[in-house]
Amino acid sequence: MLLTSAALGVTVICMGLFWARRNLVVVSVEGASMEPAVRHGDRVLVRRRRLHRVRTGDIVVLEPPSDGPYRTAATAGPDGRIWNVKRVAALPGDPLPPGVPGEGQVGPGTFAVLGDNRADSIDSRHRGLFPAERLMGVVVRTLSAR
Secondary structure: OOOOHHHHHHHHHHHHHHHHHHHEEEEEOOOOOOOOOOOOOOEEEEEEOOHHHOOOOOEEEEOOOOOOOOOOHHHOOOOOOOOEEEEEEEOOOOEOOOOOOOOOEOOOOEEEEEOOOHHHOOOHHHHOOEEHHHEEEEEEEEOOOO
16 A cells, blocks of 8 residues: 555654654753853753763753752652753763862763853752763753743
């Protein structure tokens, strides 16, 4: 049986929607730790990525440690998880950024993040390196008008 062009078009659209639902997430930003790049109240479009697809300088969404500051039920999303928006400062094999605890290089499967607004950011300077499992993805664009 041959697919008509209309059926093929519907199939392609459905595949695209399936891909988008699996790979794209919209996250609302709370707080000033990434100002001026991302502001409180902005909504950002995030593409799910694994650590090996992330680059230094990318703005990422990640889950903070379960026992740190700013981790309360009131700040959790509908799924009960809390997400932070930060900039990648170092990846596996890179030197540790100034102020991040430890010596030498970032180890395999971990990465360091810093907020652009360092005076108002809880990041790798306070929490250390983040395991790759805590990474949701990379911010690809801001959706909200400022």
